[in-house]
Amino acid sequence: MRIIKLDAIDSTNTYLKRLSGEGTAEDGLAVVASLQTNGRGQMGTVWSSQEAKNLTFSVFKDVSFINVSQHFYISMAVSLAVYQALTCLGITKIKVKWPNDILSDDKKIAGILIENVIKLNVITGSVIGIGLNVNQTDFKGLPGASSLLLLSGQVNDLDEIMDAVLKQIDVYFQHLKDENFKTLKSQYESHLFRKNKPSTFKDAEGSVFSGYIVGISDFGNLLVKIEGNTIRSFDFKEVVLLY
Numbered sequence: 110m111r112i113i114k115l116d117a118i119d120s121t122n123t124y125l126k127r128l129s130g131e132g133t134a135e136d137g138l139a140v141v142a143s144l145q146t147n148g149r150g151q152m153g154t155v156w157s158s159q160e161a162k163n164l165t166f167s168v169f170k171d172v173s174f175i176n177v178s179q180h181f182y183i184s185m186a187v188s189l190a191v192y193q194a195l196t197c198l199g200i201t202k203i204k205v206k207w208p209n210d211i212l213s214d215d216k217k218i219a220g221i222l223i224e225n226v227i228k229l230n231v232i233t234g235s236v237i238g239i240g241l242n243v244n245q246t247d248f249k250g251l252p253g254a255s256s257l258l259l260l261s262g263q264v265n266d267l268d269e270i271m272d273a274v275l276k277q278i279d280v281y282f283q284h285l286k287d288e289n290f291k292t293l294k295s296q297y298e299s300h301l302f303r304k305n306k307p308s309t310f311k312d313a314e315g316s317v318f319s320g321y322i323v324g325i326s327d328f329g330n331l332l333v334k335i336e337g338n339t340i341r342s343f344d345f346k347e348v349v350l351l352y
């Protein structure tokens with residue numbers, strides 16, 4: 110498994126996408142940077158992380174065995190891999206906030222940005238970017254964020270944690286290859302943040318409504334039970350979980 114270690118880069122996802130475009134990214138190639146000058150989050154947001162305190166890394170995976178319609182299973186596999194690696198490190202109360210934020214004690218400790226390379230309706234490769242807050246203690250302006258150090262009181266070695274996450278990604282990608290979709294979905298659903306709890310959402314039109322998260326569709330949509338026991342299905346651009 111090749112790992113490229115960089116002091117600084119715009120974004121490890123952008124860098125790895127460049128390598129993939131040049132044809133020089135092999136399955137399992139990882140890129141980690143001490144500092145990202147243009148770290149990117151989901152939906153065009155910014156991912157900021159203190160230099161050398163946290164993990165900001167990306168890994169390239171060959172996913173040509175996956176059907177485009179099953180692309181959300183890549184996301185499930187990665188969320189579960191991060192969940193499992195952190196559980197093995199003794200972090201407790203971990204939840205996966207759909208689609209793929211990792212929380213502990215209701216605070217965000219990791220974010221995942223997956224960028225698939227699709228050619229002729231086939232996903233040829235996936236650039237999986239993970240930002241994991243490890244040793245940062247000061248999150249000014251981000252009251253919903255936390256880190257492993259804040260949660261466990263222990264300073265962690267960044268290389269060891271990245272190694273643990275990469276190993277779990279291999280484990281969960283084997284489940285993808287073996288088409289263990291039911292297991293992946295049921296594990297993912299069992300860790301879902303606010304599942305079966307009364308919650309408040311905002312839809313794409315800005316309407317606020319109440320409901321219960323009941324699960325995930327096969328295409329990765331969030332299934333919410335609303336008044337009258339109707340189930341509404343949302344893709345990630347269509348709904349925000351407020352609380």
Ligand code: BTN
Nearest residue numbers: 120148149150151220221238240
């Ligand atoms: C999110 O929660 O919005 C996703 C955050 C993903 C951040 C990681 S850090 C490594 C990789 N490079 C990036 O520019 N983004 C991802």
